[in-house]
Structure formats: C-alpha cells, structure tokens
Amino acid sequence: MTETLESTADTGTTLHEPRGTLHDSWVIARRGLIHMRRQPEQLSDATIQPVMFVLMFGFVFGGAIKPPGGGSYREFLMGGIFAQTLAFATFGVALSIANDRKNEIVDRFRSLPIGRGTVLGGYALANFIKATLPVVLMTITGLAIGWRIRAGLVHAVEAYALMLAFVFAMIWIGILLGSLVQTPEGVNGIAFAVLFPATFVASTFVPPESMPGVLRVVAQWNPISTLADSLRHLFGNPASVPTANSPWPVVHPIPYTVGWIVAITVACAPFAVRAYRRSLDD
Amino acid sequence: MxxxxxxxxxxxxxxxxxxxxxxxxxxxxxxxxxxxxxxxxxxxxxxxxxxxxxxxxxxxxxxxxxxxxxxxxxxxxxxxxxxxxxxxxxxxxxxxxxxxxxxxxxxxxxxxxxxxxxxxxxxxxxxxxxxxxxxxxxxxxxxxxxxxxxxxxxxxxxxxxxxxxxxxxxxxxxxxxxxxxxxxxxxxxxxxxxxxxxxxxxxxxxxxxxxxxxxxxxxxxxxxxQLGRDRIGVTVIDSARLDEAGDILRRVCATEVEIDRSVRTITAPTSTGLGGLTTVAHALDDAGIEVEDLALRQPTLDEVFLALTGRPAE
Structure with missing residues (x-):
C-alpha cells in the first residue's frame, strides 16, 4: 500500500492549466446524463408522458375536437404537446439541483478549481440534451399516427430551432426554481400546481376560442399557446385562426413567442445565478 | 518550504x-x-x-x-x-x-x-x-x-x-x-x-x-x-462493596474518585500507569472484593472537557 502511495505526495504537485468553463461544464453534464440513464423512471416526463399524451389525446379526443381551420386534429395536437413537453423541461433542472443539494456533492464541486458558473452550466447542458429526447420520440410517434411536416424543410428547421430556444429559456426558470425551493418534493409540488394549469389553459389540446371568457384571454396570451401555434404554422399544420378581434399574440405567434424567450432569459438568468449562489451559502 | x-x-x-x-x-x-x-x-x-x-x-x-x-x-x-x-x-x-x-x-x-x-x-x-x-x-x-x-x-x-x-x-x-x-x-x-x-x-x-x-x-x-491522565476503572460484582472498593482506589491513586452506582463502576485518574493498575488489583484481591472488570483507559473527550472547562462536552 505504501509503495503506491508514494506518488500521491511528490509534493512538488504538478498543476494542470485550466481548460475552460465549457470543458468543465461538459464533465459535470456527463454526470447528469449518467444519472438519467441510471434512473430511467425519472425520465418519464420526457419519454412516456409525451408519447402517451399524443396517443391518448389523438385517439380518445381526436374524434370530438375539430381544429379551428379544419384539418386533422392529430396534426393540431402535435404542436401543443411539443410545447407542453418543452415547458416541463423546467423541472428536470430544478430537480437535479434540489437532489444535489440533498446529497451534498455540491460541496465537493465547490472545493474544486473550476469556474464559478461551471456547475450550473453542467446542469443546463445535461437538461438541454435531455429535452431533445422527447422531441425526437414525439416526432417519430407523430409521424407514425399521421402527422406530417407540410411547410418545407426551412420552416421545419425553424420550428425545431424555436423549440430549442424555448428549452433554453425554461432552463433558467428551472435553475431559479431549484435554487429557491429546497427539496425535490417541493419542486414536484410546484410542478403539479403551476405547470399543469399553465399547459392546459392554452391552445395545447383545444383551440382557446372554445374556452369561456377569462380562460380564453389567458390562453390566448399564454406563451405556451403561441409556441404551439408557431410550431403548427412552421410545420404547416392546422392552427388557431385569427379573427378581426383576436389579440396580437394570436395574430403574430412567432414574434410573440420569441419575445417571451428573450424576456424570460434576460429577466431570469441573473436572478437564477444569484439565487443559486445564495442557496449554497451558509 | x-x-x-x-x-x-x-x-x-x-x-x-x-x-x-x-x-x-x-x-x-x-x-x-x-x-x-x-x-x-x-x-x-x-x-x-x-x-x-x-x-x-x-x-x-x-x-x-x-x-x-x-x-x-x-x-x-x-x-x-x-x-x-x-x-x-x-x-x-x-x-x-x-x-x-x-x-x-x-x-x-x-x-x-x-x-x-x-x-x-x-x-x-x-x-x-x-x-x-x-x-x-x-x-x-x-x-x-x-x-x-x-x-x-x-x-x-x-x-x-x-x-x-x-x-x-x-x-x-x-x-x-x-x-x-x-x-x-x-x-x-x-x-x-x-x-x-x-x-x-x-x-x-x-x-x-x-x-x-x-x-x-x-x-x-x-x-x-495538562488535563487528562489515564483512568483506572473498576467494576465490582457486589454493589454492597462499592464504597469499600472506592476507598481502596482513593488510597492507591491518591485522588478523588468517581462512583457510578448504576453500573457499579469506580473511575480514578492515575499517572502511575500499569504499576497503579497492579497495585489496585492486589489491594482489591487482598480485601476479597470480586471484580467484574478492571482496566486502564484513556480519558474520553468528556473527561478532557471536564478537566479543561469544568463541564462535560455537549
């Protein structure tokens, strides 16, 4: 034992030069990805759930609901469930932060010579990659049940880019939430209380025009609705049809959604970083 | 360096x-x-x-x-x-x-x-x-x-x-x-x-x-x-003879002793090490007091604290 130990303290320690936050964040992100692989049950919000929603709503309600401008309900549904699933990405980040606080590995990271934003960058990167999983799975499921991309390649690429941008914004909210809420149970509680209404009072499953007064207004201004409608437009699928007295977001879903993405990022990022740091301080 | x-x-x-x-x-x-x-x-x-x-x-x-x-x-x-x-x-x-x-x-x-x-x-x-x-x-x-x-x-x-x-x-x-x-x-x-x-x-x-x-x-x-010498600890079998054993320790170690009646144990600080232990063993034997346990041990953190601060560690 002693022989091998000799190399541990040739106390003229060789110090390695830093290779940058991106390298370090990727090392921490790889850990996050291993976690996801080893706890597949925690991935259900990104795997089983969206696929089930597509199949259930597509087949169970498909016959009863008519898209506003006519056409296939299943095609209308896809944009909605894409938007809903991406909104849930918030919780992946929040949960990983809350879980790590519980098992104290954060102290290990903090005692290492890595940049200040590294650990957060790692969470963000891992959850960004995680968020692409349901997008791929839903695309396959959608194609299998008759959903088609009808507006050409360029618009399709724009649609997927918009989804990734939306995830990026959601991750900041997730960091903020994971830093403010102390326990994983708390995070789950908020997920249920906030995200379900936020994604249901929207054009996700039914056109807002069919909703009563206040709900309709909320749904029309809800960025999840406009993300869903943006995707529907970009994929060439049936979407909300604006009328003369539709509010601005319904008429211009894409700029409205992009505006939200920018606003969330600009407003949340500094708070999120600060809240995260403060949550680590004693 | x-x-x-x-x-x-x-x-x-x-x-x-x-x-x-x-x-x-x-x-x-x-x-x-x-x-x-x-x-x-x-x-x-x-x-x-x-x-x-x-x-x-x-x-x-x-x-x-x-x-x-x-x-x-x-x-x-x-x-x-x-x-x-x-x-x-x-x-x-x-x-x-x-x-x-x-x-x-x-x-x-x-x-x-x-x-x-x-x-x-x-x-x-x-x-x-x-x-x-x-x-x-x-x-x-x-x-x-x-x-x-x-x-x-x-x-x-x-x-x-x-x-x-x-x-x-x-x-x-x-x-x-x-x-x-x-x-x-x-x-x-x-x-x-x-x-x-x-x-x-x-x-x-x-x-x-x-x-x-x-x-x-x-x-x-x-x-x-400075603060905590080794301890001799004696546990007697017959609790009626606890005080008698306590007197013996007090005499041999020339210090105050602690008696815990609930576990029939006497503890005394000693600086004489093994020699003191042997003397205690002989003295107890001569008095015919049966012993369950007799040991020399280091002071615990509690005892160190007691010596340093006058109160046990919390």
Missing part, C-alpha cells in the same frame, strides 16, 4: 446572532498533521469550510498553501483536497466514474484521469468495487473512496473532516492505517475529530476547540499531562 501549509489568524464566523468561531489562530507546518479536537458544534467544520474556501470568514485571514483564501480561492482549490464530513461522492456513479470526474475537473487529461483513478482504487483496496455504484458501498468503502477522490490531484494539503465518525471499529482502524500511510508521504493534513484516541494516533499537534475558541493546544503527551 519554510512557509507553513496553513496560517490562519483571528478567524471569526458568525451566523446571525450565533458565533461559530470566535478568533481562531492556527498554524499547520508543512508535512505535519494537526488535529482539531472538539465536540459537535465547537466550530470544527466551520474552520475547515473557511480554510477550504467553501465559506467566507466574517473576520480574520487565512493563508492556505501560500494563497489567501479570501482573494485567491481558485489557487487554494488547486492545491488542496477535502474529505468532508459526509462522504461527498456521487451515489449513482461508480467509484471509477467518481474518480475520473474529479480528475477531469482538476484539469487532468482524460487518459491521465483514468490511470490515476485505477491507481487510487488499487491503493484503497477498491478495485473489485470499481464498477459498482457507490450507493451500494459500505460506509467504510465510501469513506475510502472519498479519501481517494480527495487525492486525485496530488494535493499539498489534505483536509479530513471527522474522517471516521460513524464507522465501525474495524473500518475505523483500516482508515487510520490509510491515513497514516498518507502522512508518511509528506502531505500536510488538517484533521478534525471528536475522538482523543484518533487525534493522538494520527496527529503531531492537537488543538482543542470549544464554542469557537481554542482552549488548549500541544502534542498529545503535553495535553494529557
């Missing part, structure tokens, strides 16, 4: 109205092992957290490995290894993956990080468990892995925060062996512990802390002379 590994002066840390550290001075010479000994809540972990840059001191300065923790945290972090009180390894990662991850975060190239991981697993007798998730490790294995992780980047200074708390005696003895062999390699170590025995076995110098103050310091022999 003349500069000490750690030089801290006047460290104060308050949390709101609560003062966790109240002016701690501490010097750790290069290549030495210093133990910070004290009960829960004495400020041991707070001291370690300040010196390892995890928390900022309210007042005072600390130079660790030649750099100020307040202004050059990054440089300090490159040169230290911390084994925190709760082994901070990732439960879902294997032992090997944990080591490689920390190696890479210490900026080791991937291949080097892997070689280093294998080497450390071997050193700490964890090769067989290398590819198992650490959630399936025993407490002792997890501590050994934590120590291995701490050594990934050949630190100049090691911080071990209560390295054996919660371990069974066998795992504790194994870990002591490991720490001793580390010390032989010349690394500087700051160790916190609640066990006098541990401090004595591993450290050159011992600082006794209580309520954020250092209340005594020196090597184990000095300290013991």
């Amino acid at each position: 003349a500069a000490p590994a750690i030089e801290a002066t006047g460290l104060v840390k308050t949390f709101g109205a609560f003062t966790a550290l109240d002016g701690v001075d501490l010097t750790l010479p290069r290549g030495a092992v210093t133990a910070v000994l004290g009960p829960n809540g004495a400020g041991k972990t707070t001291t370690v957290r300040i010196l390892t840059t995890l928390t900022a001191a309210t007042a005072g300065t600390a130079i660790v490995a030649g750099f100020d923790v307040a202004t050059h945290a990054h440089e300090v972090r490159r040169r230290i290894g911390l084994a925190a009180q709760d082994a901070t390894v990732d439960h879902l990662l294997t032992g090997f993956e944990n080591l490689v991850m920390v190696g890479e975060l210490h900026q080791l190239p991937r291949r080097e990080a892997r070689d280093r991981a294998r080497q450390l697993l071997e050193t700490f007798a964890l090769t067989d468990a290398a590819d198992r998730r650490t959630e399936h490790y025993s407490g002792g294995m997890r501590r050994r892995l934590d120590l291995a992780v701490t050594l990934v980047a050949n630190p100049e200074i090691l911080f071990l925060d209560e390295p054996t708390t919660g371990l069974d005696p066998r795992a504790r003895a194994e870990l002591w062996d490991v720490i001793e062999s580390l010390v032989d390699t010349g690394v500087s170590v700051l160790l916190t512990t609640q066990y006098l025995e541990e401090a004595e076995r591993l450290a050159d110098d011992i600082l006794v802390v209580d309520h954020g103050h250092i209340i005594a310091s020196g090597n184990a022999r000095d300290l013991k002379r």
Whole structure:
C-alpha cells in the first residue's frame, strides 16, 4: 500500500492549466446524463408522458375536437404537446439541483478549481440534451399516427430551432426554481400546481376560442399557446385562426413567442445565478 | 518550504446572532498533521469550510498553501483536497466514474484521469468495487473512496473532516492505517475529530476547540499531562462493596474518585500507569472484593472537557 502511495505526495504537485468553463461544464453534464440513464423512471416526463399524451389525446379526443381551420386534429395536437413537453423541461433542472443539494456533492464541486458558473452550466447542458429526447420520440410517434411536416424543410428547421430556444429559456426558470425551493418534493409540488394549469389553459389540446371568457384571454396570451401555434404554422399544420378581434399574440405567434424567450432569459438568468449562489451559502 | 501549509489568524464566523468561531489562530507546518479536537458544534467544520474556501470568514485571514483564501480561492482549490464530513461522492456513479470526474475537473487529461483513478482504487483496496455504484458501498468503502477522490490531484494539503465518525471499529482502524500511510508521504493534513484516541494516533499537534475558541493546544503527551491522565476503572460484582472498593482506589491513586452506582463502576485518574493498575488489583484481591472488570483507559473527550472547562462536552 505504501509503495503506491508514494506518488500521491511528490509534493512538488504538478498543476494542470485550466481548460475552460465549457470543458468543465461538459464533465459535470456527463454526470447528469449518467444519472438519467441510471434512473430511467425519472425520465418519464420526457419519454412516456409525451408519447402517451399524443396517443391518448389523438385517439380518445381526436374524434370530438375539430381544429379551428379544419384539418386533422392529430396534426393540431402535435404542436401543443411539443410545447407542453418543452415547458416541463423546467423541472428536470430544478430537480437535479434540489437532489444535489440533498446529497451534498455540491460541496465537493465547490472545493474544486473550476469556474464559478461551471456547475450550473453542467446542469443546463445535461437538461438541454435531455429535452431533445422527447422531441425526437414525439416526432417519430407523430409521424407514425399521421402527422406530417407540410411547410418545407426551412420552416421545419425553424420550428425545431424555436423549440430549442424555448428549452433554453425554461432552463433558467428551472435553475431559479431549484435554487429557491429546497427539496425535490417541493419542486414536484410546484410542478403539479403551476405547470399543469399553465399547459392546459392554452391552445395545447383545444383551440382557446372554445374556452369561456377569462380562460380564453389567458390562453390566448399564454406563451405556451403561441409556441404551439408557431410550431403548427412552421410545420404547416392546422392552427388557431385569427379573427378581426383576436389579440396580437394570436395574430403574430412567432414574434410573440420569441419575445417571451428573450424576456424570460434576460429577466431570469441573473436572478437564477444569484439565487443559486445564495442557496449554497451558509 | 519554510512557509507553513496553513496560517490562519483571528478567524471569526458568525451566523446571525450565533458565533461559530470566535478568533481562531492556527498554524499547520508543512508535512505535519494537526488535529482539531472538539465536540459537535465547537466550530470544527466551520474552520475547515473557511480554510477550504467553501465559506467566507466574517473576520480574520487565512493563508492556505501560500494563497489567501479570501482573494485567491481558485489557487487554494488547486492545491488542496477535502474529505468532508459526509462522504461527498456521487451515489449513482461508480467509484471509477467518481474518480475520473474529479480528475477531469482538476484539469487532468482524460487518459491521465483514468490511470490515476485505477491507481487510487488499487491503493484503497477498491478495485473489485470499481464498477459498482457507490450507493451500494459500505460506509467504510465510501469513506475510502472519498479519501481517494480527495487525492486525485496530488494535493499539498489534505483536509479530513471527522474522517471516521460513524464507522465501525474495524473500518475505523483500516482508515487510520490509510491515513497514516498518507502522512508518511509528506502531505500536510488538517484533521478534525471528536475522538482523543484518533487525534493522538494520527496527529503531531492537537488543538482543542470549544464554542469557537481554542482552549488548549500541544502534542498529545503535553495535553494529557495538562488535563487528562489515564483512568483506572473498576467494576465490582457486589454493589454492597462499592464504597469499600472506592476507598481502596482513593488510597492507591491518591485522588478523588468517581462512583457510578448504576453500573457499579469506580473511575480514578492515575499517572502511575500499569504499576497503579497492579497495585489496585492486589489491594482489591487482598480485601476479597470480586471484580467484574478492571482496566486502564484513556480519558474520553468528556473527561478532557471536564478537566479543561469544568463541564462535560455537549
């Protein structure tokens, strides 16, 4: 034992030069990805759930609901469930932060010579990659049940880019939430209380025009609705049809959604970083 | 090399109205092992957290490995290894993956990080468990892995925060062996512990802390002379003869004795070691008092505290 130990303290320690936050964040992100692989049950919000929603709503309600401008309900549904699933990405980040606080590995990271934003960058990167999983799975499921991309390649690429941008914004909210809420149970509680209404009072499953007064207004201004409608437009699928007295977001879903993405990022990022740091301080 | 590994002066840390550290001075010479000994809540972990840059001191300065923790945290972090009180390894990662991850975060190239991981697993007798998730490790294995992780980047200074708390005696003895062999390699170590025995076995110098103050310091022999001599403990079989046995101890050891009637045990400090024990044994035998247990033991932390502060450790 002693022989091998000799190399541990040739106390003229060789110090390695830093290779940058991106390298370090990727090392921490790889850990996050291993976690996801080893706890597949925690991935259900990104795997089983969206696929089930597509199949259930597509087949169970498909016959009863008519898209506003006519056409296939299943095609209308896809944009909605894409938007809903991406909104849930918030919780992946929040949960990983809350879980790590519980098992104290954060102290290990903090005692290492890595940049200040590294650990957060790692969470963000891992959850960004995680968020692409349901997008791929839903695309396959959608194609299998008759959903088609009808507006050409360029618009399709724009649609997927918009989804990734939306995830990026959601991750900041997730960091903020994971830093403010102390326990994983708390995070789950908020997920249920906030995200379900936020994604249901929207054009996700039914056109807002069919909703009563206040709900309709909320749904029309809800960025999840406009993300869903943006995707529907970009994929060439049936979407909300604006009328003369539709509010601005319904008429211009894409700029409205992009505006939200920018606003969330600009407003949340500094708070999120600060809240995260403060949550680590004693 | 003349500069000490750690030089801290006047460290104060308050949390709101609560003062966790109240002016701690501490010097750790290069290549030495210093133990910070004290009960829960004495400020041991707070001291370690300040010196390892995890928390900022309210007042005072600390130079660790030649750099100020307040202004050059990054440089300090490159040169230290911390084994925190709760082994901070990732439960879902294997032992090997944990080591490689920390190696890479210490900026080791991937291949080097892997070689280093294998080497450390071997050193700490964890090769067989290398590819198992650490959630399936025993407490002792997890501590050994934590120590291995701490050594990934050949630190100049090691911080071990209560390295054996919660371990069974066998795992504790194994870990002591490991720490001793580390010390032989010349690394500087700051160790916190609640066990006098541990401090004595591993450290050159011992600082006794209580309520954020250092209340005594020196090597184990000095300290013991100063505050806690060895104890002779006698447990008699017949409780009716407890007082009689107490008189014998009082006479032989020439000190006051403590009598605990509930367990029929008498304890007396002694400085005569084995000789005193033999005398007591003969005296009890001559009086015909039957004895269940007779032993010479070291003072416990409680007794050390009693001697130093006039009250038991909390």
